Amino acid sequence: MPYKLSATLKSHTSDVRAVCSPTNELILSASRDSTAISWQRSQKDPRFTAEVVLRAGSRYINSVAYIPPAPDAPKGYAVTAGQESVINVFNLATPKDDPDFCLLGHLDNVCTLDVTPGGTIISGSWDKTAKVWKNFNLAYDLKGHQQSVWAVLGVDEDQFLTGSADKTIKLWQQHKLIQTFNGHTDAVRGLALLPDIGFASCANDSEIRVWTFGGDAIYTLSGHTSYVYSISVLPSGDIVSAGEDRTVRVWKDGECSQTIVHPAVSVWAVSTMPNGDIVSGCSDGIVRVFSETEASWASSEALKEYDAQVAAQALPSQQVGDVKKSDLPGLEALNTPGKKSGEVKMIKNGDLVEAHQWDNANHAWQKIGDVVDAVGSGRRQLYNGKEYDYVFDVDIQDGVPPLKLPYNVSENPYNAAQTFLQTNDLPLTYLDEVVKFIEKGTSGVSLGGGGEDYVDPFTGASRYRAAPAAPSGGASQYADPFTGGSRYVAPPPQGSEPSTQSYQDPFTGASRYSGPAPAAQSAPLMPKILPVSKVVTFKQANVAAMQGKLFQFDDALRHEISTSSLALYPNEIKSLEEAFEYLTLVTSTPPIDPHAPLSPAHVDAIISVFERWPSSQRFPVIDLSRLLVGFAPEVFSAPGVLERFSDALFNAAEWSSSWTAPLVKSRETNILLLLRTLGNAFHDDKQTDAAWLGRILETLAQAPYNALNKTQRVALATILFNVSCQGLRFPLDLTLRDQTVALINKILESETTDAEAVYRALVALGNVALSATTTKPLSAAQTTEIAQCLRSLPNTFPDSRVKNVCTEISGLI
Known part of the structure; x- marks a missing residue:
């Protein structure tokens, strides 16, 4: 059959x-x-x-x-x-x-x-x-x-x-x-x-x-x-x-x-x-x-x-071969059986060119589409193992081989040009000239279908058609992201040398390496884990859900006499809508350049809402802050903005209130989102302000560690890990380093159940210890305290990942 x-x-x-x-x-x-x-x-x-x-x-x-x-x-x-x-x-x-x-x-x-x-x-x-x-x-x-x-x-x-x-x-x-x-x-x-x-x-x-x-x-x-x-x-x-x-x-x-x-x-x-x-x-x-x-x-x-x-499908002519309409037979050609399954025959049907394919199983010709002109300029090309519509040769200098400029027709030409210039260490003053070159080389190429057909710009694959949006309430919708379940993205570490023996995943919290050594051999050397230098971000985004939740809360406040004064003001609504529009563009796939940047006024609107809204309704505003800090760090670069925002953020999460357990659910959620927001304040290519960081570490140290739940502890450990990554690129002054080590030790001495938080804190400690070998060594008191932790942790957390990183840190101190 x-x-x-x-x-x-x-x-x-x-x-x-x-x-x-x-x-x-x-x-x-x-x-x-x-x-x-x-x-x-x-x-x-x-x-x-x-x-x-x-x-x-x-x-x-x-x-x-x-x-x-x-x-x-x-x-x-x-x-x-x-x-x-x-x-x-x-x-x-x-x-x-x-x-x-x-x-x-x-x-x-x-x-x-x-x-x-x-x-x-x-x-x-x-x-x-x-x-x-x-x-x-x-x-x-x-x-x-x-x-x-x-x-x-x-x-x-x-x-x-x-x-x-x-x-x-x-x-x-x-x-x-x-x-x-x-x-x-x-x-x-x-x-x-x-x-x-x-x-x-x-x-x-x-x-x-x-x-x-x-x-x-x-x-x-x-x-x-x-x-x-x-x-x-x-x-x-x-x-x-x-x-x-x-x-x-x-x-x-x-x-x-x-x-x-x-x-x-x-x-x-x-x-x-x-x-x-x-x-x-x-x-x-x-x-x-x-x-x-x-x-x-x-x-x-x-x-x-x-x-x-x-x-009903329309086929590009390049997919079925060159087409010369005058040479094609008519419908009568379908009376002749095909020679093998999959054989394609093109015929004229009036003014249309149709493609039919022989189906051996049903012994019949099956229409597979109408033949139209192709998108792009022929077969896609490979460059560095990925596929593109075009790979241009760009002559920069006489006598020098041309540079390769890969381009997909769905890309923003300015983004492609900027990537090309940065990759080849060329000045950005060439940007407009390269864009004109791309536009000239792709002139006449359109994506057709009302923008439906376009080339996948990320996965090194060929063109595809995006499916229509699913109806609301469909199975593709997912749970409310404001409950503490937001996922973090852990950038991979600097690679280490391959080995057949056991060694530690440089950063996952769940991923350790194992491979027993043959019994007849001596114990192998453990490959290096440290340093791990890429910061970890919490950038998972469901902007539409976040926006819907925030304005749902605003409507509820607005329509109650007792709370109507807390509702958003017109200028705040405008600022928040602009922030959501910005995030929708930068988190889309592929990301879209928003063109209109955000400003400190948008941060001021968020601070104002922090100060007025009840604790139980702040979490979508804090989560909005998490994404703005991660995707629009330049908004916080004006003098004093980051400091004012951080103070308001801690107040919104009631950080200085009593930590008597159990904490109400809304406060737990706000604290988690606060910590993830702070985690997003670190960037691989940008040094964090030392004065601000010192205040943050001092404030974080005020919370009793045992009052935090598992996800909060992981987020706190991630902040310290990100601080350690900064320290590898931009050495921390001794005060900041001491604050960081003290907080790390607090985690290592207090944690008894969650290996994830311990592992992140250990890698952070390893980064700090490694950077200390080239600056000022850790103090004797610090090394003594650390050594005690390193001896006890493998007993509490028997996973090889913990043991391996403890061993490496011991060698550094």
């Missing part, structure tokens, strides 16, 4: 970049709408429903995988990753806003994930590396590719395959490279195991190759007419592939047995179920399930509607 549409899963609001279907009842999908969704069905209800929406950050989620059930996770774990370079692990039995584990170490977009049956995670990134994680700890760093690693595959618990934009595939035994496979002529995008044979790979060269692990290429499958992004294997051993030509193709005995055309620009991902069903994820934001079991097919009306959607 042919495969036909079985289910259509709609909830994502942008491209579905990855899918995973480990069981017949579970589908995981990841999207550029910054969410991953767990779709479930049961015997009682055979329809898939969005059971859990996982929001693991504010940027694209590009990969998803599944860890099988364990005693503490009876439904297994969902593993997600994307542009924020963090790998997040969620327990599907007890899903919550924050991930259960965060694995950090990659330096750029994590674009691919795989998990072995034993739970080993393999990740690949634009940073040109793959990483292997065991028990949520980094076990191996796989370095050897020259470009982005776009595909990973766990062969078993100790062998791994990686595919790269450098056109090669590599086989690794633990961390050692044992085989390189050459053959693809473009970037490798997908890998899949073939039982009793070896493995299959797909690439941007439009081909699928089948290999033995010995390095022999057995055969090549040709049929796709554009990039092949994803590949999977059916229980029968047949191969399924998906790509830029809008198709999922089923390959049996070396031939394409069926071509499933999708009503989308790209099919980004394909997966197979144990029962033989096929799952696809597309640029239209929809997850689809196809089945060859007739009882599982969608209704006849749904199937007709699907075929109509496919036929």
Whole structure:
């Protein structure tokens, strides 16, 4: 029986970049709408429903995988990753806003994930590396590719395959490279195991190759007419592939047995179920399930509607070949059967040019769209392992090779020009000239479709169409971010040397590295963890929800006689709306230049609301402050603004009030958002004002540590970590250093249950101790107090991550 549409899963609001279907009842999908969704069905209800929406950050989620059930996770774990370079692990039995584990170490977009049956995670990134994680700890760093690693595959618990934009595939035994496979002529995008044979790979060269692990290429499958992004294997051993030509193709005995055309620009991902069903994820934001079991097919009306959607698509001429309308046959050409599945025939139907594709399974021609002129100027080009519409040669000086300027037609030319100038250390006075060059080189190119069609500017992939917004109240909405569950983004650390032995994740709070040394060998040297120099931010944003909550509170105040005087004034409403508009632009994907900057007047409006509104209704205003501090730091640079704002912020969170437990929920939330706001005040490229920082540390020290809850403690430790990062770039004066060390010791001496807060504080202490080796050494009293903590902490927190960083700090003091 042919495969036909079985289910259509709609909830994502942008491209579905990855899918995973480990069981017949579970589908995981990841999207550029910054969410991953767990779709479930049961015997009682055979329809898939969005059971859990996982929001693991504010940027694209590009990969998803599944860890099988364990005693503490009876439904297994969902593993997600994307542009924020963090790998997040969620327990599907007890899903919550924050991930259960965060694995950090990659330096750029994590674009691919795989998990072995034993739970080993393999990740690949634009940073040109793959990483292997065991028990949520980094076990191996796989370095050897020259470009982005776009595909990973766990062969078993100790062998791994990686595919790269450098056109090669590599086989690794633990961390050692044992085989390189050459053959693809473009970037490798997908890998899949073939039982009793070896493995299959797909690439941007439009081909699928089948290999033995010995390095022999057995055969090549040709049929796709554009990039092949994803590949999977059916229980029968047949191969399924998906790509830029809008198709999922089923390959049996070396031939394409069926071509499933999708009503989308790209099919980004394909997966197979144990029962033989096929799952696809597309640029239209929809997850689809196809089945060859007739009882599982969608209704006849749904199937007709699907075929109509496919036929209504407009195809770029470059996707189906050059078109000369006068040479094309008419409708009568469809009376001649095709020679193979997937064969495309173009015909004239009046003034239209139609593309039809032969469907071997149904023995019929299927209209797949109307042929129109193409967007852009031909095939996309690779540059540094990523894909672009254009890669211009820019001549700067006679006799010097031209510089490369990559550009996507969806980009703001000024942003692209600025990046080009900064990358090549050229003066910004050339900005307008480079912009004119870009505009001239792309003249006549439009995105069409009312702005729907555009090129993905982030993930190194090809063009796609954004799906329409989901209706309000849909499953893609997520929980109120003002309850203390806002997620933080932890920038990855400076890399350390690869090793097969155990060492510590430079910053995750849940991610340690493990790998036992062979019994016959002596104890290995532990690779260095310190320094970890990139600050950690709390920038997850749901601006619309925040804005809605704030003005909802304002309406409630306004319509009560007793509180009407507390409602927002017209000038405050204007300032807050401008702030929300600014944040909407800078947090969009991709970010949009707001052009109109914010000013201290916007901060004054926030301070005024702090001073008037009741404690229980301040949290959206404090959360607005958190984003402004992170995304618009220049607003606080005028003299006195940051100081006035900080004082008002502490007052709004009632920091100086009694800490008698239990604290009311609204105050707990305000304190958490206060701490996260302060965490966002640190930036990698900007020195924090020393006088202001001293006041902040002094005020923070006033709170009894045991009165803080877990998330507050983590936020406090993160502030100290960020201070230590500043100290690595701009040495702290002795007073600031002493304040920082005192607060760190307070955490290390008081914390007895939360390893996350302890670990962050330890890394902060390690940074301070390391910088002290090149400035003024720590005092004897400080080193004595620190040494006592370092001796006791590994007993309280037996995780190897704590032990490893304690060992390294001991060597510094």
